[in-house]
Amino acid sequence: MAQLFPNVDWNAMWVATGETLYMTLISGVFTFILGLLLGLLLYVTAKGSLYENVFIYRIVSAIVNIFRAIPFIILIILLIPLTVVIIGTMIGASAALPSIIIGAAPFYGRLVEIGLREIDKGVIEAAQAGGASKWQIIWKVLLPEALPALLSGITVTLIALIGNTAMAGVVGAGGLGTLAFNDGFQANQNDITLVATIIILIIVFIVQFIGDIMTRQVDKR
Amino acid sequence: MIRLDNITKIYQTSNGPVEALKDISLDVKEGEIFGIIGYSGAGKSTLIRLINLLEQPTSGSIRVHNQDLSQLTGKKLRRERQKIGMIFQHFNLLWSRTVAENIEFPLEIAKVPKKVRKERVKELITLVGLEGRDKSYPSQLSGGQKQRVGIARALANNPKVLLCDEATSALDPKTTNSILKLLVKINRNLGLTIVLITHEMHVIQSICHRVGVLDKGHIVEEGRVKDVFNHPKEDITKEFVKQVNESDEWASSIEDILSTHRSGKVVKLTFNGDIAEQPIVNDIYRDTSLTINIVWGKISHTQEGALGTLVLHIDGDQEKNIEKAIDFVKSKGVLVEVIEHGAAIS
Numbered sequence: 055m056a057q058l059f060p061n062v063d064w065n066a067m068w069v070a071t072g073e074t075l076y077m078t079l080i081s082g083v084f085t086f087i088l089g090l091l092l093g094l095l096l097y098v099t100a101k102g103s104l105y106e107n108v109f110i111y112r113i114v115s116a117i118v119n120i121f122r123a124i125p126f127i128i129l130i131i132l133l134i135p136l137t138v139v140i141i142g143t144m145i146g147a148s149a150a151l152p153s154i155i156i157g158a159a160p161f162y163g164r165l166v167e168i169g170l171r172e173i174d175k176g177v178i179e180a181a182q183a184g185g186a187s188k189w190q191i192i193w194k195v196l197l198p199e200a201l202p203a204l205l206s207g208i209t210v211t212l213i214a215l216i217g218n219t220a221m222a223g224v225v226g227a228g229g230l231g232t233l234a235f236n237d238g239f240q241a242n243q244n245d246i247t248l249v250a251t252i253i254i255l256i257i258v259f260i261v262q263f264i265g266d267i268m269t270r271q272v273d274k275r
Numbered sequence: 276m277i278r279l280d281n282i283t284k285i286y287q288t289s290n291g292p293v294e295a296l297k298d299i300s301l302d303v304k305e306g307e308i309f310g311i312i313g314y315s316g317a318g319k320s321t322l323i324r325l326i327n328l329l330e331q332p333t334s335g336s337i338r339v340h341n342q343d344l345s346q347l348t349g350k351k352l353r354r355e356r357q358k359i360g361m362i363f364q365h366f367n368l369l370w371s372r373t374v375a376e377n378i379e380f381p382l383e384i385a386k387v388p389k390k391v392r393k394e395r396v397k398e399l400i401t402l403v404g405l406e407g408r409d410k411s412y413p414s415q416l417s418g419g420q421k422q423r424v425g426i427a428r429a430l431a432n433n434p435k436v437l438l439c440d441e442a443t444s445a446l447d448p449k450t451t452n453s454i455l456k457l458l459v460k461i462n463r464n465l466g467l468t469i470v471l472i473t474h475e476m477h478v479i480q481s482i483c484h485r486v487g488v489l490d491k492g493h494i495v496e497e498g499r500v501k502d503v504f505n506h507p508k509e510d511i512t513k514e515f516v517k518q519v520n521e522s523d524e525w526a527s528s529i530e531d532i533l534s535t536h537r538s539g540k541v542v543k544l545t546f547n548g549d550i551a552e553q554p555i556v557n558d559i560y561r562d563t564s565l566t567i568n569i570v571w572g573k574i575s576h577t578q579e580g581a582l583g584t585l586v587l588h589i590d591g592d593q594e595k596n597i598e599k600a601i602d603f604v605k606s607k608g609v610l611v612e613v614i615e616h617g618a619a620i621s
Contacts, residue, residue, distance in 0.1 A: 176367035183327055183438075184381040184428075185357035187350075194383065198371045274412040275370050 061243035073147045074229035077219040081154040088159035093166020104188045118160040126157050126218050150227035154218050162211040169203025202273040209265025276468045277303040282335035295321045297492040308469040310479040313489035319472040327359045360429030364441035366421040368413040375409040381431040399427040419450035439471035455482050476518040488512050532588050539590030545610040546583035559600045565591040
């Protein structure tokens with residue numbers, strides 16, 4: 055190992071891996087919650103839906119589109135003031151979280167909306183005919199019926215999000231991205247870049263694998 | 276039981292208002308199976324959805340169990356809906372839930388305690404004949420089994436009314452009949468009032484007591500199924516009756532006989548109820564010297580018993596004897612029609 059990757063400091067590598075996992079996990083959880091709320095809001099306020107409201111739909115839709123359109127690297131810079139307010143600093147793994155979440159949640163929100171739209175209108179009608187309230191329809195029909203789409207959506211989002219944690223490294227977030235950029239690229243130690251890349255790939259594969267299994271588990275169609 | 280008074284439904288579309296239902300009044304009695312037949316676009320789906328207020332009428336009133344539903348909103352309306360079951364053409368089951376969980380769904384909605392729910396689900400599974408399938412998912416069931424789950428789900432909260440939205444239209448003929456039998460069973464055993472919409476006259480004929488014919492948003496004809504079948508007034512009703520009488524089928528064979536046999540008469544006999552079981556043909560044969568050729572025959576089963584149709588070619592040396600035979604058949608209470616050349620295809 056030492057000969058193959060002469061410049062790699064394995065302790066630093068594992069610390070960086072831990073930071074990447076930390077960023078992925080925390081931002082993943084918040085992205086899931088925020089994206090779910092955004093997706094539900096988009097779905098229920100859309101035309102002909104449970105809480106049809108063209109005004110709210112257009113506003114939420116516009117916000118989602120704008121945040122999805124801004125390149126992530128620019129989003130990080132734009133969100134520095136907000137990050138300082140929330141986290142208290144603009145350096146480190148925690149400081150990367152707000153921009154990662156705000157970058158990923160609108161994306162996931164759209165996937166949630168698409169997943170919900172796939173649900174047959176007939177089952178919603180059947181629930182209404184059975185006397186279900188709107189909340190009961192959301193909890194007992196919409197979310198369970200869309201679960202496979204929600205899970206495959208969060209898998210895709212998490213993978214994009216891992217990429218963003220690495221990019222956040224460029225502005226000092228820590229993690230494998232910082233290591234690959236600072237110690238690898240800028241110090242011209244390509245073996246560090248290579249190892250960091252391999253670890254990121256392994257994380258991505260594991261996430262994809264678990265996501266696929268879970269999606270298959272809940273999909274009874 | 277169910278009373279619609281002067282219902283009008285107008286949809287606002289981008290091409291202006293469209294009148295889906297015009298001045299509909301209906302009275303469905305308790306314990307009755309009432310069928311509404313019409314072609315697609317006639318307004319059937321809208322009409323059946325008005326009964327549980329999935330569609331709001333533009334004007335008019337809807338009373339179910341003496342409760343004016345069109346005046347209700349929110350929680351009160353939802354509670355009334357729990358007393359009205361509904362089944363659908365495409366079943367509309369939750370695929371993420373098992374058979375038992377699907378049937379349990381309306382009970383959860385009604386906030387029935389868990390223990391009571393489990394008991395009720397068991398009863399319902401037995402009622403619709405799905406024993407052993409309770410842990411299956413809808414994707415593992417056939418169409419007929421899915422509709423049985425739909426029926427069990429619709430009955431979960433002990434409704435007094437069941438609405439059937441083209442409930443057999445997606446099923447093959449054999450499965451259709453088994454579902455129709457199940458509907459008759461629950462109508463009789465549970466005293467359930469059933470309103471169904473369909474485009475298949477076979478469904479009306481097999482299980483309905485009364486029928487309304489819907490055409491372009493109007494009820495053009497309404498009455499007891501037997502009367503409508505025997506004496507359809509409107510052209511559209513005649514078309515629907517033809518669906519099951521298969522008159523086209525025998526029309527050509529009658530034309531053949533009329534053109535090859537210059538003598539004798541072709542008669543169409545219509546039997547109702549138990550006359551269908553009497554050996555009338557045998558009696559004519561024994562008592563006269565006539566020759567009798569059976570051209571076509573059919574017995575259909577309706578709610579009011581058997582309805583038989585028999586087309587005979589009666590021939591003999593004397594016209595008088597043929598007349599006598601016809602009178603004899605008439606005296607037995609059978610409806611007799613002499614079919615002239617060219618009149619068979621009507």
